[in-house]
Amino acid sequence: DSGVTQTPKHLITATGQRVTLRCSPRSGDLSVYWYQQSLDQGLQFLIQYYNGEERAKGNILERFSAQQFPDLHSELNLSSLELGDSALYFCASSGGDEDSNEQFFGPGTRLTVL
């Protein structure tokens, strides 16, 4: 158990819909990262938050957005869903030290868009 929790575990929805994925980092971790794992794109970095502020952006679509709340949990919002958005979405967290090099991954949320 990494200490990172993600809800829900599975999500099945239809094209055009909007969903919210939730992540709680390890106790004390200030950084949260979101990654997408799909069959054709592999594991890709989406976005990072550090202590409530957006720190880095990767290949995140404009239809996707994220935020980190004062209690440090994070949410990834996916809207106008397409079939190609079906993937495993991981949240990871790392320590308060900006140089902390290890990221701890949650169990992921499996999103299926029908």
Next chain:
Amino acid sequence: AQTVTQSQPEMSVQEAETVTLSCTYDTSESDYYLFWYKQPPSRQMILVIRQEAYKQQNATENRFSVNFQKAAKSFSLKISDSQLGDAAMYFCAYRSIQGAQKLVFGQGTRLTINP
């Protein structure tokens, strides 16, 4: 931009034997971190081993060790005394020290352990 390449989509090894998974990367940075992650059928991402680029000594964690060749930009993972529980996808990953702390992953190698 940094890239990570794993040229072996699949590997197999007999139980108790040794196997080496390959990884190469491309970067213009001099300091960075490299990682191997394991993803078993449960899909959980598990850190296997990490290497700091400024350290010349190869990292070792029990049966897992790396061969880090900085000049060649190569970072292979050796698994000794392979066990059935080692069967998984293995991902090589790169992380900058400066700037964005995102992990850049290779495409993965699926490792099968034959009993």
